[in-house]
Amino acid sequence: MRCIHRFHRRMVESGDWDRILRVLSAKLSEQGWSDELYHRAKERARMMDPPLFKTILEEITLHGEATVPVSVRRETTAQIRQFVKDQFEK
Structure with missing residues (x-):
């Protein structure tokens, strides 16, 4: 390390x-990856009552890491x- x-x-x-x-x-x-991730986080926040930042961040982080285009990676x-x-x- x-x-x-x-x-x-x-x-x-x-x-x-x-x-x-x-x-x-x-x-x-x-x-379009950045916009898609932003919209996904926004939609997830709308579905939560109340929106929990930590939960949204964890979900979006996992999705973001999994969806980075192979060419960019x-x-x-x-x-x-x-x-x-x-x-x-x-």
Whole structure:
């Protein structure tokens, strides 16, 4: 786990973390994933009385993780792998 934290810190310090997140966010928006997730959460909140944030968050998180388009997942994973590879080459 410690190694993961070091790589994350390096990614943040180098600016790669923000760059990857921006690309990820743009790709998910382009494919309508972000809007679909937002509307799903909104609908779920409407069905609850009272709406419970924790419950909605848990349900939406599970759905979101399961529905990320494969192409976006692969591209993001490839970018992270490239960063790790570049770190070992230094």
